[in-house]
Amino acid sequence: MKYCKSCLTTNLRPNSSFKDGICIACHYSDSQAISSSSLKLKILQEKIKSSRQKQRNKGAYDCIVGVSGGKDSTRQAHWVRDRLGLRPLLICCAYPPKQMTEVGANNLSNLIKMGFDMITATPAPKSAAKLALESFKLFGNVCKSTEMSLFSTVPRLAIELGVNTIFWGENPALQVGDAAVEGFDEFDGNNLRKLNTLTAGGTEWINSALKHDYLVEHYLYPEEILFDKKDINIFYLGPAWDDWSNDDNSTYAALEGLTLxxxxxxxxxxxxxxxxxxxxxxxxxxxxxxxxxxxxxxxxxxxxxxxxxxxxxxxxxxxxxxxxxxxxxxxxxxxxxxxxxxxxxxxxxxxxxxxxxxxxxxxxxxxxxxxxxxxxxxx
Ligand SMILES: [Zn+2]
Structure with missing residues (x-):
């Protein structure tokens, strides 16, 4: 096991990538020091504009923000509405009742109280529990199926609703060093489908555990061809944001009523x-x-x-x-x-x-x- 010379990332991290003994997240963070976040914001805004021109449904919403009951959600929703001046629809893949905490439920309510529209989709509870055990047995990961449903629900509903611009907060390639999801540039989230948790082990195990297709669908990430057909674009907000970090996000969210x-x-x-x-x-x-x-x-x-x-x-x-x-x-x-x-x-x-x-x-x-x-x- 080898450590990055600059931080404490190890080469055992799935999809890790080291250059001269330094991980990609540290390399990126060095290059960040000399680039301006206001310039990046402009670049992001141009990208959003061009993405939105291709939107089929010119109805009530400009974009979709994927949320949970966590700290990043509160901040993202506000940033998209107040800083980018867009009308977001929040989409949340909620946990089944036995899994969700009281704090999580309160935090979702808090977002709605702030005036945001939200659609929540919850997996069938028995299927969710069954897959939570299967994930653990087959992959040593108690959350694999949960993560699959979290990542898949947002683009799946975006495609159904005809709203083509989706925002996520952090870019996993840059924040934690998952090289597989690296996109065309730092804002590009269209390779999120390559995230280790979504690709490793395929999806056949879900089919065999659940039997019915309608139960399985909740966990499947929409195919690339559907993204192309509907001009779906996923953007990471983090790179255009000079104080995007776990600490800053929790402070901000707590001030907005998030329970820690x-x-x-x-x-x-x-x-x-x-x-x-x-x-x-x-x-x-x-x-x-x-x-x-x-x-x-x-x-x-x-x-x-x-x-x-x-x-x-x-x-x-x-x-x-x-x-x-x-x-x-x-x-x-x-x-x-x-x-x-x-x-x-x-x-x-x-x-x-x-x-x-x-x-x-x-x-x-x-x-x-x-x-x-x-x-x-x-x-
Ligand atoms: Zn490092």
Whole structure:
């Protein structure tokens, strides 16, 4: 396992790409320092204008913003309406009731109270629970099906409604270093379909788990040919936005009435108290990611702060040592209950996905780390 020399990304991250020992997110962040965000805003506005000219339905909405009950949604919705001067329709793929948190539901209500129109689509609860278990067994990922439905619902409804301009917040290629989704330029989100979570493992497993096509459709990302036919364009807002970061977004959103989850970092492992507000199980995934690839959510949070020079790499290492992989037993119990397995069964499945080169496994227990954060291991 090799670390980026500048941040704490490892080469085990799916679709990672290193040049001269530095990851693509760090390379991008360096090039950012010399480019102007107002110029970028102009470029983005030109792109939006040309995209909107091709819109079929010239009705009530100019564009679609994909939202959840989280911090980025609140900020994006406001930015699109107030800064870009557009009339957005918000589309939300909500969690089934047993998965969604009270905080998440309140935050969605808060967006509606702010005067936005919103369409929510929720998967059939039994199918959702079944796929949450299948995802875990087949891919060591308790959220794969949930993520597939989140990413697919927005373009699927955009195509149906005839509104062709879609906004997402962050560009995963630039923010976390997923090279597969790199587009024509930093705003181009049309390669979002290549995101690891959408492509790995195909979709056949969903068909066999659910049987009926009408249940399956909710999880399938629309084909490229449909994007072309309907002139669908996805744009990332992050690059045109000089203070787009997890910290800035949560501060802004909290001021606009978003409910955060302070003081829970020893339970959820979430240092921002602001990510994954709308459901709990993503915390398990962050833990599993750590066991599979040697880095978790604390690493992603810390990397952003290292790149913006808020902390040093050494300070980052201390934080990551403490918080990567944290996920309280209570969350694991609640997931196990949701998908109807015991906790022992949970750990038996989880342990199959642990990278044994960097962790030691003990039956029925949490894996133990062999490596030191920030130092190349086994190479
Ligand atoms: Zn890096």
């Amino acid at each position: 989850r302070p003081g829970e970092e020893n339970i959820t492992g979430d240092l921002s108290n602001a990510s994954m507000l709308d459901e709990e199980f993503t915390n398990i995934n962050m833990m599993l990611k750590y066991y599979k690839f040697g880095f978790g959510r604390a690493t992603d949070t810390v990397n952003e702060k290292i790149r913006s020079q808020h902390i040093t790499r050494e300070q980052g290492i201390e934080i990551v040592e403490r918080y990567d992989g944290v996920c309280d037993d209570s969350i694991i119990q609640s997931y196990s209950k949701y998908v109807d397995i015991t906790e022992t069964e949970f750990w038996n499945i989880a342990n199959k996905w642990v990278n044994k080169n960097i962790f030691t496994i003990k039956k029925g227990q949490r894996p133990i780390r062999k490596f030191t954060v920030g130092t190349d291991y086994g190479c």
